Structure formats: C-alpha cells, structure tokens
Amino acid sequence: MGRQTFDLVVVGAGLAGLAATATAVAASGGARVALVHAGLGTFVYGAGGVADLGGVAADHPAVRDFRALVDAAGVPYDGDLGQSQLLPTILGTLLPVNLAPRSLWNGRVRSGTRAAVVGIAGLSAFDADFVAERLNRLACGCCYQARRIELPRQDGLPHSVLELANRFDRDPAFRQTLAEQLRRVAADYDVVLIPAILGQWSDAGQMAELETAVGCPVAEMATLPPSVAGLRLSNRLLAHLRGQGVDIFGGYPVTALEVENARCRGVHVATPGHARHFAASAVILASGPHSANLLPGWSGDQDSRRRPLDHQGRFLADNLYLAGALADPEARHGGNGRAIVGGHGAALAAFEREDDHATH
CATH class of the missing domain: 3.50.50.60 (FAD/NAD(P)-binding domain)
Structure with a gap:
C-alpha cells in the first residue's frame, strides 16, 4: 500500500x-x-x-x-452580500444571488435594460424564443428579444455546450467567429445573453477580449448540468x-x-x-x-x-x-x-x- x-x-x-x-x-x-x-x-x-x-x-x-482566491484564479466574482440580484436562467426564470462569477453577473436584471437572448442554430439545449418570452413576463422594466446566430459545425454534427466550450478553449478562429456573430446582433442592445459556452478554462482576460470585440457586455446563463460555467470555476x-x-x-x-x-x-x-x-x-x-x-x-x-x-x-x-x-x-x-x-x-x-x- x-x-x-x-x-x-x-x-x-x-x-x-x-x-x-x-x-x-x-x-x-x-x-x-x-x-x-x-x-x-x-x-x-x-x-x-x-x-x-x-x-x-x-x-x-x-x-x-x-474573493481573493477567485480573483487569483482568473474567475472573479461580482456582487454585494448586502443586496440580492436576479440572474436569468435558461429556463426563463430568475435566480436570486448576491455574488456570482462575472460572466453570469453581467446578465443580472436591471431596469431599462435591452438584452439580446441569443440562440445558436443546432444547439437544442437552449431555446432563445422561449427564454425571452418568459423573461419579459418576469423582469418588469426590461426588454428581452430573441436573436439567432450560426456557428460552423464539426463534421456536420449538432452542437453541444461542451463541444462549443472546448472549441472556445482551443481554437482562436472559433473565438473570432463567435465574436463576429455576436457583434452582428449586439448593436441595439445593452447586453448579450448566451448559453454558457465560453470555455472550460477561459479566464477574465479572455472574457474581456470577447466583450471588446462584441462591443457590449456578454452574459452567460448556466446550462443543464454539468454547467460549463461551473466546470470553468472548478x-x-x-x-x-x-x-x-x-x-x-x-x-x-x-x-x-x-x-x-x-x-x-x-x-x-x-x-x-x-x-x-x-x-x-x-x-x-x-x-x-x-x-x-x-x-x-x-x-x-x-x-x-x-x-x-x-x-x-x-x-x-x-x-x-x-x-x-x-x-x-x-x-x-x-x-x-x-x-x-x-x-x-x-x-x-x-x-x-x-x-x-x-x-x-
């Protein structure tokens, strides 16, 4: 032994x-x-x-x-323990939190916000129309509109959140294509909401680069387990x-x-x-x-x-x-x-x- x-x-x-x-x-x-x-x-x-x-x-x-630990690890949290905020979910519901990873915190409900809920063609785990409709009923004072982007498929197969996350991690060309597609729909919105696909290893620097390329904050919504956002944190x-x-x-x-x-x-x-x-x-x-x-x-x-x-x-x-x-x-x-x-x-x-x- x-x-x-x-x-x-x-x-x-x-x-x-x-x-x-x-x-x-x-x-x-x-x-x-x-x-x-x-x-x-x-x-x-x-x-x-x-x-x-x-x-x-x-x-x-x-x-x-x-908070010092997650900062040092490249997955910073935002928020305030004294004030709860609501984060949208892929079920079109609102989740109360005080602190959350920055990529999710960007999507918190704020009065007057115009948000694009972006679906990805071929990704069955996320229905942008359903999410936008539900959020418009629950988040008073905000406007959610469903949009859709196309991303190249691997071998013609349907997308999955883990496959997209892995491509985000390893393929600069894929990251550029994603940024271009999101920028195309982002012009009229304060924030872009997407399913959590932004890599299992990406850090705050890569997230900031994506947002700069898109032209507005990008917010993830945790997908069905295992969540890419949770895997990234771990x-x-x-x-x-x-x-x-x-x-x-x-x-x-x-x-x-x-x-x-x-x-x-x-x-x-x-x-x-x-x-x-x-x-x-x-x-x-x-x-x-x-x-x-x-x-x-x-x-x-x-x-x-x-x-x-x-x-x-x-x-x-x-x-x-x-x-x-x-x-x-x-x-x-x-x-x-x-x-x-x-x-x-x-x-x-x-x-x-x-x-x-x-x-x-």
Whole structure:
C-alpha cells in the first residue's frame, strides 16, 4: 500500500473543500496540503453563485479570502452580500444571488435594460424564443428579444455546450467567429445573453477580449448540468491550488478514515492498481452528506471547532473536522456561501489546533 504524509488532507472538491484548501495554504505557513476528491463538487451543476451565508457579515474573512482566491484564479466574482440580484436562467426564470462569477453577473436584471437572448442554430439545449418570452413576463422594466446566430459545425454534427466550450478553449478562429456573430446582433442592445459556452478554462482576460470585440457586455446563463460555467470555476480553482503547491488527487474515493485513540491518523484512498494511505496531522471531511458512512458512531452533531461528536458528546477524533453539506445541511441546497464559510472555518480550526499543540 502506497503511503504519503501530509500536514492536512482535505477530502472533497466542492466549494467547502476548495475554500478549506485555499485557507489552509494561506494560514499554515508552508504546510504540506493534499486535496483528495472522487469527483467535482456539486456546484458544477449550477455556476457557483452565492446567495446564502447564514447571516455572515459581508466583511467576514471567509468572504474576503474567497474573493481573493477567485480573483487569483482568473474567475472573479461580482456582487454585494448586502443586496440580492436576479440572474436569468435558461429556463426563463430568475435566480436570486448576491455574488456570482462575472460572466453570469453581467446578465443580472436591471431596469431599462435591452438584452439580446441569443440562440445558436443546432444547439437544442437552449431555446432563445422561449427564454425571452418568459423573461419579459418576469423582469418588469426590461426588454428581452430573441436573436439567432450560426456557428460552423464539426463534421456536420449538432452542437453541444461542451463541444462549443472546448472549441472556445482551443481554437482562436472559433473565438473570432463567435465574436463576429455576436457583434452582428449586439448593436441595439445593452447586453448579450448566451448559453454558457465560453470555455472550460477561459479566464477574465479572455472574457474581456470577447466583450471588446462584441462591443457590449456578454452574459452567460448556466446550462443543464454539468454547467460549463461551473466546470470553468472548478478547473481554474484546482489549477490555481496546484500552482500553490497543493497535492491534488482527483477521481479517487476515500474508502475509510484511520481513527485510533481519538486521533485520525490519515485516510485510505482507492487509487488504481493498489490502495494508498495518506497519513495526516489533520483531516477535513468536506465531501458531502454521503460521507457520513466514513464516520461510524457519529451522532450527526459537531462541537464548536467543527469536530464530529459521538452520541455521548465526545469528539470522534481531535484532529478531524467537518465542512460543507456534511456539517451544514443548508449548504446542500443553494447554500454555497455557507459552504465557503464552513470550509474556511474548518481549515482555521485545523491549524489552530496544530498551533495550540506546538505551544504545549
């Protein structure tokens, strides 16, 4: 069995796990951190909008650090925690958010806005006429008009959002064609709304170049899962953390925690060929509610430092911490803000504990 040793192992790559990992890197002063995940976080089903922080103040360190993280990763967020805004969806509904990736935030409802809802010929997942009609009923004071563009197909096959996103990433000629097509319909509008197809790896600089070429803001609407906007956010955050020295092991489920004498010694990971064991000074479990099966004897409760408690009120391990939907069920249903705050708090608790031991 392969064995590696880390100061901290974070399990789960949702917003809670990503926030915990980033906070740990910043707070630990060079500690060796590993992020292990079986798959991408559930936020890729949406687009990473933040609407619920559980009453946390706008200047909370978790919020400040998260915004610094997404800026550094090239996927900046816009918005204000003190004021909710409405974002259009591909179902023609309006989604309340406080913070969202800039490419989605551009489409927020603002009185007097004239918006072109742009469909793409051959893309069946998006009906511009339906979306525009629905938004005109819901967004009073705004005008939405359906438009249509043609993009070259690959091998004559129908478009898909992932295929278009991949072409946006790798093909400058495709990006130029898209910009030209959008510019053709943008002249009479304040903003252009399109399905989320602007690359799985694109950054703020590429988005700004597109808008300059189009001549007005371009706003994405999250498509059916997995959302390109969510995939982009996940890809860029993981790449940024890897660049910060985090060891990332993706696609491998954690099968067990090694807990002995109220200490978590590490995690067992189902890697191909042979299982591996990652020894750790601390572990953060942020892999969703299904991870409760890794905590035999857990009462479902936690202490003030986010450590899981048994039915007698004793922590299962003094160096094991919970974050995300496992610790906060509300983070499972649109509570991305709560997940961010929870991941941040779990990382601080983990390294506070290490600091406490170092002084005794």
